Amino acid sequence: xxxxALTVNGKDVTAEVAPDEMLADLLRERLGLIGTxxxxxxxxxxxxxxxxxxxxxxxxxxxxxxxxxxxxTTIEGLPQDGQLHAIQQAFIDCAAxxxxxxxxxxxxxxxALLAEHPRPTREQIEAGISGxxxxxxxxxxxxxAIALAAERMAGEAQHGA
Amino acid sequence: xxxxxxxxxTLEEALAMLAEHRGEARIIAGGTDLVLQSQQGKCPxxxxxxxTRLPGLDQIAERDGYLQIGALATHGxxxxxxxxxxxxxxxxxxxxxxxxxxxxxxATLVGNVVNxxxxxDGAVALFALDAEAEVVNLRGRRxxxxxxxxxxxxxxxxDSCVELVTALRFRALGPGQRSAYERLAPRRVLALPIVTVxxxxxxxxxxxxxxxxxxxxxxxxxxxxxxxxxALVGQPVTAEVIAQAAxxxxxxxxxxxxxxxxxxxxxxxxxxxxxxxxLSQVMTx
Numbered sequence: 001x002x003x004x005a006l007t008v009n010g011k012d013v014t015a016e017v018a019p020d021e022m023l024a025d026l027l028r029e030r031l032g033l034i035g036t037x038x039x040x041x042x043x044x045x046x047x048x049x050x051x052x053x054x055x056x057x058x059x060x061x062x063x064x065x066x067x068x069x070x071x072x073t074t075i076e077g078l079p080q081d082g083q084l085h086a087i088q089q090a091f092i093d094c095a096a097x098x099x100x101x102x103x104x105x106x107x108x109x110x111x112a113l114l115a116e117h118p119r120p121t122r123e124q125i126e127a128g129i130s131g132x133x134x135x136x137x138x139x140x141x142x143x144x145a146i147a148l149a150a151e152r153m154a155g156e157a158q159h160g161a
Numbered sequence: 162x163x164x165x166x167x168x169x170x171t172l173e174e175a176l177a178m179l180a181e182h183r184g185e186a187r188i189i190a191g192g193t194d195l196v197l198q199s200q201q202g203k204c205p206x207x208x209x210x211x212x213t214r215l216p217g218l219d220q221i222a223e224r225d226g227y228l229q230i231g232a233l234a235t236h237g238x239x240x241x242x243x244x245x246x247x248x249x250x251x252x253x254x255x256x257x258x259x260x261x262x263x264x265x266x267x268a269t270l271v272g273n274v275v276n277x278x279x280x281x282d283g284a285v286a287l288f289a290l291d292a293e294a295e296v297v298n299l300r301g302r303r304x305x306x307x308x309x310x311x312x313x314x315x316x317x318x319x320d321s322c323v324e325l326v327t328a329l330r331f332r333a334l335g336p337g338q339r340s341a342y343e344r345l346a347p348r349r350v351l352a353l354p355i356v357t358v359x360x361x362x363x364x365x366x367x368x369x370x371x372x373x374x375x376x377x378x379x380x381x382x383x384x385x386x387x388x389x390x391x392a393l394v395g396q397p398v399t400a401e402v403i404a405q406a407a408x409x410x411x412x413x414x415x416x417x418x419x420x421x422x423x424x425x426x427x428x429x430x431x432x433x434x435x436x437x438x439x440l441s442q443v444m445t446x
Contacts (some may be wrong), residue, residue, distance in 0.1 A: 002166050019166035019209065043193055044351055050424070055237075055266045055436055061196045062267065065166040065188075066211060109262065130263020130350040 004068035008033070009077030018096075024048045024059035026067075027074060035075035035104045038132070041072040047131030049105035050074045056112040058131075075104035078111065085150070087111060090149035091142070098136030108131045111145045120150055162199045164207045172327070175210055179323055182208045187394065188321045191231060191267040191389050193260070194276050200313060207244060219244060236283060237265035248333035251340035251359050255286035258344055266278070271326045274307060279378035280353045286342060287377035288383045289359035292331040298324035301324040311382035327351055337370070338363045341439040345431055347421075354378060355422045356431040359417035360412075360439040362393075367399035374436060379416035379428055386410035389436065398444055407436040 001016040008031060017026055027033040027050065036059060043061040050059045051073040066076035078085035088108045090096070097103040106129055113120060113128030120128065125146050126139075134142060169175040179186050179231070187206035190196050190213055198204040212218070212232065221242045228249055230239060232261040240257035241246055259265055259282050259409060268348040272363050273283040275293065277343065285309065292307045307329065318328055334340060340361045346352040356379060363371040373395040377383035396402045416428040423431075 010349055018275075020163040022196070029262045042197060043260070046263060057267050058193075058263045061193050063166060063192055063196065063209070063211075065168070066192070067211065068168065103284075112262075128262065131263045138291065 002065045002068075004065060006067050006069060007027035009073055019063075019065060021041040021064045022060055023050065023052075023057075023062040023064045023067050023072070027059060027072070028114060030095040033044070033074050033076050035103055037101050039101065039105075044133070045102070045105075047102050047105040047130075049108040049132065051108060054112070054115065056109050056131075061158060073108070073111075075107060076153070078107070081098070085111070086153045087114070088148065090145040090152065094141045094145035096141040096146060097136060098113040102134045102136075103131055106134065106142055110149065114150055114153065118150060119154060122147070163207055166211065167208065168211045168214050170214050170216075172215055172297065175212055175215065175325070176297070178180065178208075178210045180299060184322050186210050186327045188212055188275075188323060190233065190269045191274045193264050193268040193271065196375060209282065212325065216410060223333070224330070224375065226332070227332045228333050229303055229328050232269060232271040232325065234269060234270055235266055236260070236268050236270060236273070237262070239263065239270050241284070241405060249286075249331065249340070249379050250334070251342045251361060252283065252286040253284040253290055253343035253358070255344075255359060258342075258346075258354070264351075267364055270420055274310060274329070275312055275317050275319050275321060275326060277313075277315050277382070279380060279382050280357075281383070282342075282344065282354065282357060283379070284416045285357045285375045285383045286359040287329065287331070288377075288385055289340070289361045289373045290331040292329050294319075294326045295328040295330070296324055297327050302327075302344075304330070308385070310384075313381045327365060335363065337365055339443045341442045341444075343435040343439045345435060351422070356435050357433040358432070358439045360436070362440065362443040364398055364444070368395060369402070374382040374410060374439070376410060376414060376436070379414040379432055381391050384413065386413050386436065388413060393440075400441075403440045403444075407433045410436040423441075 005014045036046040039045035043058040048060040169236040186208035189209045218231040220231045234254040236259045246253040247349045271284045273281045279308045293304045345355045359375045361373040372390040374386040389406040414432045
């Protein structure tokens with residue numbers, strides 16, 4: 001076993017992980033953070049997307065031991081003070097989720113995208129979620145939701161300033 | 162699958178760990194290929210030596226007249242690096258095609274090379290750039306042409322159980338040089354290519370002065386279309402000359418019929434089309 005210390009959703013966590021355990025399994029099976037989904041287990045579908053040090057990664061191919069010393073953010077880490085993250089709220093408002101299996105990963109990719117491009121073009125949104133598959137929505141509402149979230153977040157930032 | 166996961170913090174420590182577990186330990190960086198290969202029973206190594214904590218290996222910088230890319234630089238870093246985009250655009254374009262964003266954030270360009278698959282986008286661009294790799298083992302360091310690291314499909318002359326590649330380097334494109342990357346794949350994202358072409362071309366006074374054309378994955382390894390290159394140098398930049406070179410490049414390809422990549426005939430035609438496209442694009446800028 002490998003002992004690692006990491007930050008998950010802002011909280012310090014220590015864990016004994018198997019050498020071949022993946023981050024997705026650590027999060028879901030042992031930390032109880034089942035918002036992160038595992039779809040293909042091959043890094044192709046993006047359902048297991050989480051942020052490591054702010055960058056989107058597929059946690060099904062990311063050895064848990066590699067996450068030692070790093071900051072991991074999952075879908076559970078997005079709400080603040082009981083308020084959904086702007087992207088989560090926009091997904092609801094735009095009906096951007098049907099079966100919901102891709103949604104956490106899609107939203108985590110969107111978080112990374114908006115951190116890099118706060119006012120993304122449609123092309124940038126499409127590129128940002130290009131590593132996430134959705135078999136229900138046809139992506140239209142998802143792209144809309146991310147655009148709406150960007151608008152609201154920019155408005156808030158302006159308001160705050 | 163793995164019985165130990167080690168995280169050395171110096172290069173010396175990493176090499177010592179490989180030596181200690183002689184044959185059973187292997188270098189892992191991003192791991193996006195290696196995890197799958199291990200899970201599928203295609204990698205016998207049971208001890209992983211993770212080099213992602215070695216300091217300084219994620220740099221992309223100009224050094225000694227070369228552009229140098231450290232072993233830990235990811236495809237995402239290379240694709241978005243202003244230095245690479247301005248002075249070796251073909252490599253930035255190629256790296257931007259690999260996997261999806263989440264894979265590019267983790268998978269390293271050096272790993273793409275060491276994995277030695279002919280479909281590796283980054284490697285095809287490195288062939289066109291005449292890139293070299295710095296190989297480090299307990300006996301020392303040496304620079305080897307990237308093209309010499311390939312022995313066959315998935316076969317790299319680097320033995321990741323005893324040594325590692327710490328950096329890649331190549332000359333930046335000169336003022337008169339241009340590059341292009343053409344790729345045909347079933348989808349734009351997360352799809353392995355049917356044919357890829359990387360080209361570095363220099364044109365002066367309406368003639369080709371230099372031509373470097375790399376092609377993948379239509380042979381066991383990426384390869385340079387040397388007959389096409391020779392047919393261009395010294396010739397005027399015309400559609401006829403380009404068409405001739407494209408045909409020669411296709412003649413040097415040896416694709417197999419593939420259920421996922423199409424028939425041999427189709428892919429030969431596509432090599433010709435993509436070489437023509439790459440050269441035309443360089444011509445029109």
